[in-house]
Amino acid sequence: MMAPMHPRRPTRPIYVGDARTGVIQIGGGLPNGRGEATQPAPVVVQTMTAGYTHDIDRCVAEIHKLAAAGAEIVRVAVPERKDTDALREIIPQVRVPIVADVHFHFQRALEAVEAGVHKIRLNPGNISDREQVNAVIDACKDRGIPIRIGVNEGSIIERKDKQKRKEELGKFFEGRKNGHLLALMIAKLEEYLDIFAAKDFHDVAISAKSMDASFVFDVYTEISQRFHYPLHLGVTHAGTKETGCIRSVAALGALMATGVGDTIRISYASDPVYEVQDGLELLWSLGLRERKGVDLIACPTCGRIQVDLFTLVQDVRKVLQAEITVPMKVAVMGCIVNGPGEAEGADVAVFAGDRRGIIYVQGEKVANVPEPEILERLLAECRQFQARVLSGEVKLGEKKVDIIPPDPIGALGSGFEKIAAGNVEHAARGRAAELTVGRS
Ligand code: SF4
Numbered sequence: 001m002m003a004p005m006h007p008r009r010p011t012r013p014i015y016v017g018d019a020r021t022g023v024i025q026i027g028g029g030l031p032n033g034r035g036e037a038t039q040p041a042p043v044v045v046q047t048m049t050a051g052y053t054h055d056i057d058r059c060v061a062e063i064h065k066l067a068a069a070g071a072e073i074v075r076v077a078v079p080e081r082k083d084t085d086a087l088r089e090i091i092p093q094v095r096v097p098i099v100a101d102v103h104f105h106f107q108r109a110l111e112a113v114e115a116g117v118h119k120i121r122l123n124p125g126n127i128s129d130r131e132q133v134n135a136v137i138d139a140c141k142d143r144g145i146p147i148r149i150g151v152n153e154g155s156i157i158e159r160k161d162k163q164k165r166k167e168e169l170g171k172f173f174e175g176r177k178n179g180h181l182l183a184l185m186i187a188k189l190e191e192y193l194d195i196f197a198a199k200d201f202h203d204v205a206i207s208a209k210s211m212d213a214s215f216v217f218d219v220y221t222e223i224s225q226r227f228h229y230p231l232h233l234g235v236t237h238a239g240t241k242e243t244g245c246i247r248s249v250a251a252l253g254a255l256m257a258t259g260v261g262d263t264i265r266i267s268y269a270s271d272p273v274y275e276v277q278d279g280l281e282l283l284w285s286l287g288l289r290e291r292k293g294v295d296l297i298a299c300p301t302c303g304r305i306q307v308d309l310f311t312l313v314q315d316v317r318k319v320l321q322a323e324i325t326v327p328m329k330v331a332v333m334g335c336i337v338n339g340p341g342e343a344e345g346a347d348v349a350v351f352a353g354d355r356r357g358i359i360y361v362q363g364e365k366v367a368n369v370p371e372p373e374i375l376e377r378l379l380a381e382c383r384q385f386q387a388r389v390l391s392g393e394v395k396l397g398e399k400k401v402d403i404i405p406p407d408p409i410g411a412l413g414s415g416f417e418k419i420a421a422g423n424v425e426h427a428a429r430g431r432a433a434e435l436t437v438g439r440s
Contacts, residue, residue, distance in 0.1 A: 006259040008040040011230045014146040014203050016073055016119045017097035024072055024097055026146075026205060027262040029168045033202060043256065043288050044263040046073035046232075046281040047272040048101065052091070053083040060093045062272075067096045069276040070292070071241060073263070074123060075099040084111035087334040091116045099148070106132035113139045124192040137199045146203035149192050152236050153210035181210075182219050189223065204229045205263070207293025209236035213251035220255050230262035237267070244268040245278055256286055294320040294382070297342055298332045305334040305424055307352040307371045315375050320382060326389045328396055330382060348382050350374060361385055363399045 010029025017023040025041035032038050049062045053076045063074050078100045091098055099119040100112035109120050113136075120140060124133050140147050185208050194375045196204055199315030206229050208219045216235050224231060233252045248266040255261050264282070266275040283289040298313040313332050320330060331349035333339035339351020343360040350357040357374035359367040361381055369377050388394045391430050 004114060006257060008262075009224050009259045010228075011262060012202060012228050013038045013041065014119075014205055014230055015144075016099070016146060018118065021095055021097045021118065026232075027090055030228055037143055037230040039224065043261060043283055044072050045070060045283065046099070046263055046265050047071045047275045047279070048075040048077070048265065048267070050272055053078055054080065054086045056086050056089050059086065059090055063090070063094045063096065063098070066272060066276055067094070069273045070280045071096060071272075071276045071437050073097050073099060073119070075101050075265075077101045077409055078108045078112055079103070079194065081108075084108055084115055087112055087115035087117055096267075104138050109136040110139050113145060117145070119148065120145050122152055123150050123152070124195060125151060130195060133195055134199060137201045140203070141199070141201050143342065144203070146205060147196070147201075148205040148207060149189070149196070150207045150209070150232070151192070152208070153181065153212075153215070155184070162381075169411060172198070181215065183223060185219055186222060186226065190228075193227065193229075202229075205232050206230070206236075207232040207234060209234045211235060211237040211239075211247070213247045215388060216251035217254050220251075220260055221258070224260045230266065231260060232263045234265045234267060239269060241268045241270045241274050241278075244270075248278070249282055253282060256288060257285075283295065292325065293327065294324040295327060295329045296320065296332070297329065297346060299334045299338055299342075301334045304337060305352075306354050307334070307350065307357065307374065309334045312375060316378060319379055324382060324386055326386050326396065328382065328385060328389065331376075332378075344399065348385050350378050362394065 008029065011027035012030045013028035013032050014026050015023050016026060024044055025038070026037040026044050029040040030038065047066055049059060049066070051058050051062050053059050059076065060287055066074050074094070074096050076083070076087070076090070076098060078087070084100070087098070087100065099121055100109065100117040101121045102109040102112065103123060104126050106129075109122060112120060120136065122133070122136060124405065127133050137147070161315055189206065189208065193204070196202070202311055206223060206227060208223055210216050210219065213235055219232060220233060233255055235244070235248045235251050236336035238247045244267065252261065252264055252266070264279050266279045266282070268275055280289065282293070284291040296313070296317055299309070300403075301309050309332065316330070328347040329345065331342035331346035333342050333349065333351040335353055336351060339349075343349035344363050346360070349360045350373070352371075355371040357369055357371065357378070358365060359369065359374075359378055359381055366381060367377050385394070389396060
């Protein structure tokens with residue numbers, strides 16, 4: 001695993017789950033509630049179900065699906081009593097900790113705690129009576145259940161008191177918009193945290209989401225310098241997977257690269273499985289979690305392309321995502337310009353030319369096949385390589401040779417004539433002069 005760019009910001013940890021689901025630590029690095037020293041836990045990936053919680057069988061099926069995709073914590077909405085009632089049947093059937101998402105009705109939080117939920121998400125700003133918030137804190141304290149305090153951009157502007165709303169919005173639009181909003185969010189957060197501190201309740205995580213990626217970066221950076229609680233990162237209402245992905249990765253990636261963030265939820269107007277997949281990929285890309293499954297490298301293609309690489313890559317991805325569990329590096333490259341370099345660094349690789357593919361395993365050429373055979377041969381090599389890794393015969397990342405591209409490589413740089421003929425030279429490391437010419 002590559003080293004993370006920046007040390008993680010230490011926080012007081014919280015613990016989510018029980019003996020049956022397993023307990024997930026979020027944050028760490030400062031002493032916990034028992035005064036024990038802790039280390040920061042790996043950044044946790046969570047998501048939220050898209051269906052109704054009271055539709056019990058569907059909800060359970062969706063939680064299973066999200067857990068199988070890699071979600072470590074799953075949140076469910078509980079707007080009605082029938083939703084918290086459903087939790088009693090859902091929780092025993094699933095194997096990941098469940099968070100109840102509560103808005104407006106403090107009773108839902110109390111019912112969810114009674115039903116055995118593992119964490120509560122609360123926005124104290126939309127629960128008007130402080131005693132109601134106190135009742136939720138007491139219930140969670142009794143059961144050892146943490147609470148996430150979530151202050152979203154959309155929920156902190158006053159909605160009931162018209163005069164207050166007018167004043168807040170007036171400030172919001174004058175001068176630096178984000179400066180005021182940021183100050184407002186921090187002020188609300190401080191106000192809410194005071195309520196929890198007054199109850200000596202510290203099993204708290206914080207979120208302060210917005211749909212504006214640069215604002216998310218600013219507000220979480222500010223919060224990370226003020227409070228020692230774990231941070232739940234997210235860009236809210238990020239839109240479809242296409243735009244939401246860019247917004248989320250821009251904000252969350254930048255924050256985590258500076259060591260800020262202890263759990264993430266990427267949110268899309270789409271199947272939440274994508275949120276989990278993209279969240280994991282983000283953490284893997286930043287070296288914050290150990291990759292599970294294949295690390296697929298592919299070139300973007302250009303005017304030198306010699307095979308239908310887009311189709312090939314998608315087909316390879318679909319199969320390997322389902323079948324490969326070891327973090328092997330697989331490169332699918334369009335031609336000889338960058339193909340040899342990536343093939344050299346990958347465990348299994350193909351680079352193409354003139355409707356053919358040269359396939360390498362740990363830098364050793366194993367095949368030169370026509371385009372219709374590339375997919376099946378590459379998959380077969382990946383499967384075989386995984387079996388050899390699992391049996392201990394080979395190790396990931398080992399490389400037997402340096403690949404020397406043909407010279408000259410052709411006027412267009414494609415080298416396709418040489419590839420078509422199978423004449424791709426490779427030499428053992430340190431023995432570049434002893435070229436081997438292969439044909440298969
Ligand atoms: S590997 Fe070849 S085809 Fe792919 S982008 Fe690079 S030059 Fe173009």
